[in-house]
Amino acid sequence: MDLALSETQQMLQQLTRELLEKEFPSTTLREVEASEEGYSRELWKRLGELGLTNVAISEAYGGAGGSLLDLGVILEEMGRGVYIGPFFATVVLGGLTLLYAASEAQKRDLLPKVGQGQVLLSLALLEEEGRYEPEAIHLQAERRAGGYVLQGTKLFVEYGHVADHLVVVARTSPPSATARGARTISGSSSDGISLFLVPRSSPGITIAPLITTGGDKQVEVQFRGVQVPESNLIGQLNQGWPAIQRVLEAATALLCMQMAGMGEKVLEITVEYVKQRVQFGRPVGSFQAVQHHAANMAILSDGAKLAAQEAVSRLAQGLPAAKEVALAKAFCGRAGFEITYNSHELNAGVGFMKESDLQFYTRQMHGMRLRFGTTMDHLKVVARESGF
């Protein structure tokens, strides 16, 4: 057992922290939130130049060959820095799907560009039911001469409006009853789900923004008879779900790192505030009522971080992590809520104003709690994985 970060990870941590402090001050964040694109092109360029976008890509495709934990450290810092932009969509959702499921040719073509920050990706997964399950995938990909035609609607596609390519999770045959039963245990190989790489500029695609709580960009994507060549199928026909499940597991754990970093920073902001805010002739942070709120936040923050780290480090080592990931997201959701809302009590009126940075953390944390399974969703998984 060793709970310390490696030298590389410490380096990544420092690099990301300094970059965001310098290139992503809250003035920039405010502009980005209000803009249509929803991200800073300059920062994106820097992320690519510094190699932060290629950390988890194998060396064979021009990446740094780092682990998911290395990537987790970067995301933790992005949480601390309330970063919004296409990093998660491109590097985690799109990048990992390609890494896990794409053909050699597809990987050689795209991953180096992803690593250098030249290409933006996203994953078009959720639909009307909003569930991260194969049964909730209805977007049809119908076989035609030389390819497929896509018809349907995708929701909550992160930075889909700026992505060069969308990885579209589509239905190519109806789910079989046996597959449904099997999936809950180990993931089925034939859920009738296939993955397609679709350029955003393809005819038949229309995109509409969804205005969300966190100020990050998520969009609705309509596919009306979108033609996709055979060569853009990712992985095997009808066998796309296991890769998505693997991506979801990693993405959930990595999002927990981001939430943990965010919670830790909210605690720091709060501690700074109660140290300098004077009432009754003394810093309010010297009152035990305030201290005990802060102590509770610290316990939750540490717990969230440890849970996220264990989930990601198990995945990085290739160990089974279904329970650890579910536990982490269930806890980070709860901790994230309690930390942000307690911070508002302690920061009071000042922290509640739009001009305070605290609101960014609270709103983004809100969004993260609701994506990739809520605490309630993951408690169900914890129950199942614990054998009751």
Added chain:
Amino acid sequence: MDFAFTPEQEEFVQEVRAFIRERVPAALLKRLRGGPEGGGGGDHQAAAREFKQLLYKAGLLGVNWPPEYGGRGAPHIYQYFLAEELSYNDLPGAGLTLTSVAPMLWRAGTEEQKKQYLRGIFEGEIEFAIGYTEPNAGSDLASLQTQAIKDGDDYIIRGQKMFTSGAHMSTHIWLAARTDPNAPKHRGVSMIIVPLNLPGITIRPLWTMGDGRTNEVFFDDVRVPRRNLVGEENRGWYTMSAALDFERAAVAPLSPLRRILEDLVKFCKETKHNGLALAEDPIIRNKLAELTVDLGILRLFSLRNAWIIDKGAVPNVEGSMIKVWSSELRERLFATGLELMGPFGQLQPGSKWVPIQGSFEVGLRASPQYRFTAGSNEIQRNIIAQRGLGLPR
């Protein structure tokens, strides 16, 4: 970063399990179990000593200590594994003598003291009671008033200690006493080892709501040699604080709570209402899952403590977190269980109708102490806020 144990460590855990399964006579196990919380005295005490001697002979007790003390010289984390397995099985051996007093003797004691006490501790011959709390010194421990007055080569001890658990079954007391009444209160305290069989010591029982026994101990001019001083005179506050850090790390290991949750889950799987197991009811599943998550967080806090100790450091704020988290979780576990039992939850151990041998009934009754012993949870939160987060006093 790696949360997993090494194969050697896993092997040690298996060794301890095999020891408990195969090497402890059934009759001894029976004598060891079922004693009231805080120790039953009499035969239970003798059985505990026999058990500790078995552990020592197997090289398990004191596994992390150097070979000259009968240990294996293993890293400190092995002591954590041992304590977890013993606690899970409700067996003695990982008490404060071994987990709090011994490490402090090792750090602050003289060579002579180490020779005199450490081997005896491992062999189960020496057992310490902890003498910090007094009638007027609880959370404000530094205001303790028991005096140790210098008289030639001796100290004369005068005063009273309170809630001294285990004093009736111990050979010695690890005593915090005031050696300089004129110094500021944190600077006049010393740690002194006092044998409990000396003239002038009176031990009186106090019975808890959880049916456990604790004690008050009176010192009427008890004479102890000055060589029983541990560490520097008047610097005892720091020795005591470090010992308390060890205590907090040890007082709340994971496994007793893991055992409680396992018992609860088993109960929910076996108990049916209208043909449906409690564990299949979505509301109950949700409760159990929440408790599982909270226990999972406790596991991570425990691992972190073990890792810090393994690195040669003493957990401080981290120990306070574990103490708060585990004591409050313990209550939730028992309270949830009793709620699921309804009227049967009222039954005390011994009834033919009582679920889980009544361990939840007595468990909830006994659980308040975990929130106030070894520093109340308010004090722990102060420590987290002040030492951990740097908030002003």
